[in-house]
Amino acid sequence: xxxxxxxxxxxxxAILADAAKYDASCSSSGSxxxxxxxxxxxxxxxxxxxxxAPDGRCISLLKILMTNFCIYDCKYCVNRVTSEVxxxxxxxxxxxxxxxxxxxRNYIEGLFxxxxxxxxxxxxxxxxxxxxxxxxxxHKFNGYIHLKVVAGSxxxxxxxxxxxxxxxxxxxxxxxxxxxxxxxxAKTISAATKSxxxxxxxxxxxxxxxxxxxxxxxxxxxxxxxxxxxxxxTKSTDALILNASEKMYQRYSLKRVYYxxxxxxxxxxxxxxxxxxxxxxxxxxxxxxxLVRFYDFKAAELTTAEESNLxxxxxxxxxxxxxxxxxxxxxxxxxxxxxxxxxxxxxVRNVDRIIQMRPYRKxxxxxxxxxxVSLAKTKYFVTTSDHNPDAFLIDVQNLKDRLRPPETQxxxxxxxxxxxxxxx
Amino acid sequence: xxxxxxxxxxHDMKFDQxxxxxxxxxxxxxxxxxxxxxxxxxxxxxxxxISKPLSNPVVTSDFIELAQLVSCVRDPDRWSLLYRLIYRxxxxxxxxxxxxxxxxxxxxxxxxxSVSRDIHKMHAFVRFKxxxxxxxxxxxxxxxxxxxxxxxxxxxFVRRFGDKPWSIxxxxxxxxxxxxxxxxxxxxxxxxxxxxxxxxEVWTTYYKSIFNPARLKIKMMKxxxxxxxWSSMPExxxxxxxIRETPKILQNMAxxxxxxxxxxxxxxxxxxxxxxxxxxACPLAGHATQTVFGEGDLNAELMIVGExxxxxDDKSGRTFVGPVGKVLSEALENxxxxxxxxxxxxxxxxFKWEPQxxxxxxxxxxxxEMQACKPWLEAEIxxxxxxxxxxxxxxxxxxxxxxxxxxxxxxxxxxxxxxxxPAILISWHPAAVLRSASIEEKSQRLAELSxxxxxxxxxxxxxxxxxxxx
Numbered sequence: 001x002x003x004x005x006x007x008x009x010x011x012x013x014a015i016l017a018d019a020a021k022y023d024a025s026c027s028s029s030g031s032x033x034x035x036x037x038x039x040x041x042x043x044x045x046x047x048x049x050x051x052x053a054p055d056g057r058c059i060s061l062l063k064i065l066m067t068n069f070c071i072y073d074c075k076y077c078v079n080r081v082t083s084e085v086x087x088x089x090x091x092x093x094x095x096x097x098x099x100x101x102x103x104x105r106n107y108i109e110g111l112f113x114x115x116x117x118x119x120x121x122x123x124x125x126x127x128x129x130x131x132x133x134x135x136x137x138x139h140k141f142n143g144y145i146h147l148k149v150v151a152g153s154x155x156x157x158x159x160x161x162x163x164x165x166x167x168x169x170x171x172x173x174x175x176x177x178x179x180x181x182x183x184x185x186a187k188t189i190s191a192a193t194k195s196x197x198x199x200x201x202x203x204x205x206x207x208x209x210x211x212x213x214x215x216x217x218x219x220x221x222x223x224x225x226x227x228x229x230x231x232x233x234t235k236s237t238d239a240l241i242l243n244a245s246e247k248m249y250q251r252y253s254l255k256r257v258y259y260x261x262x263x264x265x266x267x268x269x270x271x272x273x274x275x276x277x278x279x280x281x282x283x284x285x286x287x288x289x290x291l292v293r294f295y296d297f298k299a300a301e302l303t304t305a306e307e308s309n310l311x312x313x314x315x316x317x318x319x320x321x322x323x324x325x326x327x328x329x330x331x332x333x334x335x336x337x338x339x340x341x342x343x344x345x346x347x348v349r350n351v352d353r354i355i356q357m358r359p360y361r362k363x364x365x366x367x368x369x370x371x372x373v374s375l376a377k378t379k380y381f382v383t384t385s386d387h388n389p390d391a392f393l394i395d396v397q398n399l400k401d402r403l404r405p406p407e408t409q410x411x412x413x414x415x416x417x418x419x420x421x422x423x424x
Numbered sequence: 425x426x427x428x429x430x431x432x433x434x435h436d437m438k439f440d441q442x443x444x445x446x447x448x449x450x451x452x453x454x455x456x457x458x459x460x461x462x463x464x465x466x467x468x469x470x471x472x473x474i475s476k477p478l479s480n481p482v483v484t485s486d487f488i489e490l491a492q493l494v495s496c497v498r499d500p501d502r503w504s505l506l507y508r509l510i511y512r513x514x515x516x517x518x519x520x521x522x523x524x525x526x527x528x529x530x531x532x533x534x535x536x537x538s539v540s541r542d543i544h545k546m547h548a549f550v551r552f553k554x555x556x557x558x559x560x561x562x563x564x565x566x567x568x569x570x571x572x573x574x575x576x577x578x579x580x581f582v583r584r585f586g587d588k589p590w591s592i593x594x595x596x597x598x599x600x601x602x603x604x605x606x607x608x609x610x611x612x613x614x615x616x617x618x619x620x621x622x623x624x625e626v627w628t629t630y631y632k633s634i635f636n637p638a639r640l641k642i643k644m645m646k647x648x649x650x651x652x653x654w655s656s657m658p659e660x661x662x663x664x665x666x667i668r669e670t671p672k673i674l675q676n677m678a679x680x681x682x683x684x685x686x687x688x689x690x691x692x693x694x695x696x697x698x699x700x701x702x703x704x705a706c707p708l709a710g711h712a713t714q715t716v717f718g719e720g721d722l723n724a725e726l727m728i729v730g731e732x733x734x735x736x737d738d739k740s741g742r743t744f745v746g747p748v749g750k751v752l753s754e755a756l757e758n759x760x761x762x763x764x765x766x767x768x769x770x771x772x773x774x775f776k777w778e779p780q781x782x783x784x785x786x787x788x789x790x791x792x793e794m795q796a797c798k799p800w801l802e803a804e805i806x807x808x809x810x811x812x813x814x815x816x817x818x819x820x821x822x823x824x825x826x827x828x829x830x831x832x833x834x835x836x837x838x839x840x841x842x843x844x845x846p847a848i849l850i851s852w853h854p855a856a857v858l859r860s861a862s863i864e865e866k867s868q869r870l871a872e873l874s875x876x877x878x879x880x881x882x883x884x885x886x887x888x889x890x891x892x893x894x
Binding site: 034037044048063071080083181264266269 | 519548551554583584588621630632633635636640642645649657667683684792795796824825
């Protein structure tokens with residue numbers, strides 16, 4: 001290995017990791033790779049979070065930008081051309097090196113590489129591909145690689161990226177074009193969805209070819225694709241956001257949509273909110289997203305015409321249940337899986353446990369506590385083998401108050417107190 | 425699971441030993457209450473009462489999977505629990521494990537889950553340090569798992585790092601990979617592990633920078649990365665510092681000055697211009713003589729947007745006068761259009777300068793100043809509603825394209841995906857014509873500027889139609 005100036009690497013790493021941290025994605029799941037006999041690294045389906053930062057976020061991948069120089073002027077982005085942040089760049093070789101050294105020490109599952117746009121989209125994308133290709137070919141590295149599609153990259157390059165990477169992703173950034181016009185006038189939703197469509201078609205095609213087993217088929221982005229939307233930088237409602245997600249899930253078979261609450265950045269543009277990010281709203285969107293993907297809910301069921309945002313004080317499933325009380329109570333001993341999935345407090349895992357147990361046992365309220373169902377919520381919505389008086393309360397006026405979780409302390413107090421005491 | 429042929433502290437039973445003894449007991453029909461599983465390879469106290477011999481005890485694969493995990497728990501009751509389960513599966517219900525609410529099943533599930541999690545956390549939190557053993561690059565780590573799960577966890581590291589030798593030390597047991605086989609030896613306490621790796625600092629640098637202070641969630645971090653694992657993780661050394669600095673960082677971000685012009689809601693151009701005169705949204709206003717607002721035909725189909733007023737503009741209050749203005753006039757004339765039939769303005773409305781001797785030297789406005797001033801430009805565009813906008817120079821380009829525009833490359837191309845106008849073009853700023861390095865370059869740029877104005881005029885759809893403007 002070449003003699004490396006690690007001090008220089010460190011100072012640039014600080015800039016280029018800082019520049020990358022606003023992308024919420026850090027997942028390393030959904031792919032399988034065996035170690036090459038001459039190299040290191042494998043992927044075993046389930047991702048691993050190798051560390052957690054004090055923001056509670058998983059650190060699974062070395063998440064950096066190749067450069068934070070960027071010709072775009074997207075207002076929400078810390079790297080926009082008009083921002084005065086420090087700029088730096090890595091060479092492809094330096095990134096390869098860092099990835100290998102990090103991986104070898106078991107710090108990470110692999111690399112998540114993105115970049116500011118320098119020169120043209122394609123020349124930037126080519127550099128990202130070079131890193132992935134070198135890791136795979138020169139170093140026989142079979143750890144996880146996620147490449148970001150540089151906005152506006154050509155189809156050829158997207159298709160090549162998927163040959164080396166486990167996941168490729170294009171960020172749509174905003175749910176509607178009006179938001180982009182306001183904050184990122186050089187970007188379009190259609191450019192992002194065009195890339196998504198190219199990825200999804202190739203993933204599909206590869207899957208079909210693999211199914212035929214007639215010839216060798218190179219793998220293409222086995223972990224599929226994801227995208228990200230920034231939430232709270234504009235006035236767009238949760239209804240708009242969830243509707244955009246639902247469409248993208250249907251059209252581009254996305255593995256996930258990430259919702260990233262816009263959080264203040266240094267040297268922020270004047271058009272953006274300066275408040276703390278609404279992590280509660282972000283969380284509610286993830287819950288709603290989950291309901292759409294795994295609980296058979298339609299996005300449109302989760303908000304109403306009167307209230308186009310998800311309630312913050314109560315989770316979206318409970319909120320739906322309160323608006324649809326005639327659906328309840330559900331009998332846990334006879335209800336279908338779909339019905340059970342709509343019961344507040346019952347998750348997919350517990351629904352499956354209930355269904356698995358039913359042939360052997362009549363399920364009581366106590367049984368529900370044993371599989372760790374929180375009765376505080378669930379008891380109003382189910383009937384069990386024993387008498388459940390709370391099921392009669394389904395129509396009472398103040399049911400919402402009974403279901404609302406106790407107020408929790410604001411995280412900012414948390415910060416202030418911690419800063420004072422030094423205790424963590 | 426591969427059984428290993430030594431024992432740790434003399435009397436710790438291994439899973440495979442338990443398994444063969446459990447089979448014996450089942451065959452002899454020993455009820456769980458009578459089997460004793462304390463520490464040593466004990467069998468059963470007494471065989472009496474109800475014995476139900478089974479010639480062929482059955483064991484399912486999901487039980488083996490569960491039992492292997494449960495056997496790692498540091499609880500002396502684990503062996504008797506496992507025997508009770510396998511006994512009941514043979515005598516009571518083959519599918520017992522599916523009854524999650526059964527007390528025995530539930531306890532085994534809880535233990536298995538805890539061990540699984542511990543194994544997962546070992547895969548996550550082991551931190552190798554690079555060292556040399558007998559001249560060979562070797563990686564070593566010390567880690568303290570909650571349960572005795574190193575044997576179950578170790579094969580993961582073979583699958584992943586099988587190309588280099590490594591060792592993982594824990595207090596009870598150590599695992600070693602020599603490129604051929606996995607072996608185990610006694611454990612060591614943390615203070616006997618004497619390896620350091622200067623590369624840890626690079627990792628810590630990354631850890632610090634990937635943290636977003638605006639989202640501080642200490643509790644979440646500690647739930648997912650329990651403090652009991654921290655002592656062998658290099659990044660844990662900076663956690664306190666990161667948290668302590670957070671309020672200051674947030675405060676700095678909140679206090680960064682942000683400027684934005686307040687534009688009256690009107691389509692009356694005179695009102696706009698007069699309000700702009702008193703605009704003090706950004707610090708540039710304090711240094712300039714006056715606001716230089718746009719001017720020209722309010723129904724123009726072509727709008728030209730320059731960068732910012734020049735020295736002469738600042739003094740006269742009119743845009744594109746002085747030497748730069750002369751160049752523009754010449755180019756307009758070449759293109760065959762008079763100033764009166766277009767609208768001309770700038771992206772920034774105040775002159776920015778720095779003193780050089782007695783001169784006021786033109787200085788490029790920064791992003792924040794451009795943003796502060798942008799509402800004026802937007803109001804002008806909304807009022808004039810041009811069909812075509814020609815941006816002159818990089819600042820105007822950034823304001824209108826939303827990105828840095830390479831003039832050399834993009835002049836002559838028509839940008840149609842803009843929220844500001846159906847067609848947007850870019851060309852040289854007249855100042856760039858003046859700054860040309862040679863006479864040839866100067867005349868070429870002037871010619872190009874003239875061409876671009878012509879092209880812009882060609883893009884104006886149809887004959888001039890005033891009825892569109894109200």
